[in-house]
Amino acid sequence: MMKFDDCMGNKAVVFQSSNPIFSVQTDGSIFAQGEGASLDEPVQFKLTASGPHTHVWETVVQLSLTDLPSPQQNENEVTTEEGKVVERKEKTDVFQAPPPLIMFSGSGLNSSKGLRRQKRDWVIPPINVAENSRGPFPQMLVSIRSDQDQDISIRYSITGVGADQPPNEVFNIDPVLGKMFVTKPLDREHRSSYHLRAHAVDMNGNQVENPIDLYIFVIDMNDNRPEFKNQVYNGSVDEGSKPGTYVMHLSAFDADDNTTANGMVRYRILSQTPHSPIPNMFTINSETGDIVTVAPGLDREKVSQYTIIVQATDMEGNLNFGLSNTATAIITVTDINDNPPMLTSRTFSGEVPENRVDVVVTNLTVIDADQPHSPNWNAIYRIISGDPSGHFTIRTDPVTNDGMVTVVKPVDFEMNRAFMLTVVVSNQAHLASGIQSSLQSTAGVTISVQDVNEPPYFPTNPKHIRFEEGVPAGTSLTTFSASDPDRLQMQQIIRYSKLNDPADWLSINRTNGQIITTAMLNRESVYVKNNIYEATFLATDNGSPAASGTGTLQIYLIDINDNPPVLIPRESQICERMNKNVNGVNITAADADTDPNAGPFVFELPNFPISIRRNWTISRISGDYARLGLRYQIYLEPGVYEVPVIVSDSGNPPLSNRSLIKVKVCPCDENGDCTTLGAVAAAGLGTGAIISILICIIILLSMVLLFVVWIKRREKERQTKQLLIDPEDDVRDNILKYDEEGGGEEDQDYDLSQLQQPDSLEHIISKPPGVRRVDERPIIPESQYPIRPVVPHPGDIGDFIHEGLRAADNDPTAPPYDSLLVFDYEGSGSTAGSVSSLNSSSTGDQDYDYLNDWGPRFKKLADMYGGGDDD
Secondary structure, three states: OOEEEOOOOOOOOEEEEOOOOEEEOOOOOEEEOOOOOOOOOOEEEEEEEEOOOOOEEEEEEEEOOOOOOOOOOOEEEEEEEOOEEEEEEOOOOOOOOOOOEEEOOOOOOEOOOOOEOOOOOOOOOOEEEEOOOOOOOOEEEEEEEOOOOOOOOOEEEEEEEOOOEOOOOOEEEOOOOOEEEEOOOOOOOOOOEEEEEEEEEOOOOOEOOOOEEEEEEEEOOOOOOOEEOOOEEEEEEEOOOOOOOEEEEOOEEOOOOOOOHHHOOEEEEEEEEOOOOOOOOEEEOOOOOEEEEOOOOOOOOOOOEEEEEEEEEOHHHOOOOOOEEEEEEEEEEEOOOOOOOEEOOOEEEEEEEOOOOOOEEEEEOEEOOOOOOOOOOOEEEEEEEOOOOOOEEEEEOOOOOOEEEEEOOOOOOOOOOEEEEEEEEEEOOOOOOOOOOOHHHEEEEEEEEEOOOOOOEOOOOOEEEEEEOOOOOOOEEEEOOOEOOOOOOOOOOEEEEEEEOOOOOEEEOOOOOEEEEOOOOOOOOOOOEOOEEEEEEEEEEOOOOOOEEEEEEEEEEEOOOOOOOEEEOOEEEEEOEOOOOOOOEEEEEEOOOOOOOOOOOEEEOOOOOHHHHHHEEEEEOOOOEEEEEEOOOOEOOOEEEEEEEEEEOOOOOOOEEEEEEEEEEEOEOOOOOEOHHHHHHHOOOOHHHHHHHHHHHHHHHHHHHHHHHHHHHHHHHHHHOOOOOOHHHOOHHHOOOOOOOOOOOOOOOOOHHHHOOOOOOHHHHOOOOOOOOOOOOOOOOOOOOOOOOOOOOHHHHHHHHHHHHHHHHOOOOOOOOOOOOOOOOOOOOOOOOOOOOOOOOOOOOOOOHHHHHHOHHHHHHHHHHOOHHHO
């Protein structure tokens, strides 16, 4: 029995034991549950008392069997006054018992008296340790000893997770006394149990007992609040839902042990916003977190959304000492079609001009309280009476939901001056169950038809008539008149005009519409298609504004025999010798007329000249074809012959035509094909003429060949007279030509071609005879120029330049070459005086030794003028 008093009769105090085998009643009585309760060994567990204001008191209870089972009470009295807690503790005796002791089972060792100890198998109960203990630490949990510690020195140790394995040193043991301690607070949510093994060895490390298993369970404490996965949950429910309709689900997780009250979460609704129609429209299942409706009256048109604050509390929802958390549930009331559309008026009116389509006559306005732009709001309009011919339709404006009465079939003022329509409106979605349609969903629409000036029309359009072609100009064909549909207006005058007359064959009377020809009708004209000529006319009234209509006149032209046949083909060829009448030319005829004024045709040869019938013959093949050929055993020289043929058609009376066909008579091979020579011969040339033409062609080709050879040779001679200089030394572009003074009497004959740039250097290899330039590059090995280092030193650049200059000056292969230039001879003499008297001044000798310093290019000048003593 454990006594506890909170001065309020312990009405709201909850007792909880850390050992599931023992339970505590509200009056403090301790009971053992099941057969697992045994007091053979002392039992220790923690007892928790939770107060009404979330105050928790703890005490440790030890139970053991004693000889005097009259326990003394341990009284802890706590008095609560005006919200203040005053704790009074009096030291009393509880069931005094030795600390928990775990003995190793016997291992079969002999005692000093020679008696054999019997083996004992113990069931080691688990060791329960409350989490988040405040200490002091280390806190002893259990004592472990071996019954051999009286004889030998024993060393105890523990192994396992929490001892010598991570997390290390959570538990330790006194190696001599065997007392096991916990060194720091435990967290059940991090690790709920530990499995250790206890070992007993002698001083030499030899095992004296078999290891025993120790199971340490961390007793859960209510140290975690319930946590919602989301802070805001969204749900929906149809408006008009009945009570008990499922809305949504919320759930919270508590990290504490869900098998105890610490982890048992309960839900409740703290608030609802707004309170309409009542403050408690919803309830929540305290265990599952399901929100359902509890009252009718959900109306989206009044309240479209509710905000609910839900609280989750552990300790089975005990508000006094349980831990709580909150979340927000937003419930959207979804729309149902519980409001039928209502037309804003019982009558509507409009007007429409006649003969117009796609015109909006009037707009029907409607109101609907349901969700805009949803099937519950979208309006559908139908005409149920007043329009049997289907002149009107009603289209829904997707933005305003108005009904637009539109004309889809033209209306005629002369037929209907007004329409009385009955219109009904409904939603795209069906009305919800139990909702009746309102009488305001039906209205009448009055539509007036406006009379307008309608254009005249031709009753028969197009109009067909038949006439023979060839009728003369001025012939009256028909009267093509129009009617005015405006019967209710004053009589109007119609005037006619021609709109389209491709061949300009017709005219129309302006007042009565009579059609008269202005030219002869010809069926064979390009403007006639399939024997039909088509023209378009215009009829215009004098209304305000004036209106006009068009009509089409189609004239079917009957054919007459007015076109003679024409022979086809006009040219052909035939072999000069007939072969048993199998050789000939197939001929036919073409006639612009049609049957019966065309074929069958009659082909015949004229009587004059007589040679035609003597040499040629025509045989009938069919009604449209005949064969023209040479008479048998008649031979004609190759050539072109014009054969006249008379062709007659089958008209009444028939028409005939004399046509000429050009027939080429030529020699043929064994297959009956005209040979090449035969074709030439057929053109009118004899064998001698053909041979003469071939000889002329050969002579012409020879002359062309000789001319080409002469041109090539002339080009070669011109190239040999050009200047024999290197292309790089050509300085003609630098010579400026001024006025020429002219030469002497004997210097007019000179060849300037010697100064021209040569086209090639072939003259170096084979020089033509005569005087030419000898300014040529010596054929000797080229000098070696210094090579610049890859990465030269800046000080070496000057030396490199001077070495390259010195090598170029001493290189005889570099232009200009040191050679004699010889030009053509200028002449023998001149009437002018000699200039040899213009000698240089001899007042002093000039020193030319400096020429030796100018390099090898001036070597000859240095030899001629320098040298000192050699002068």
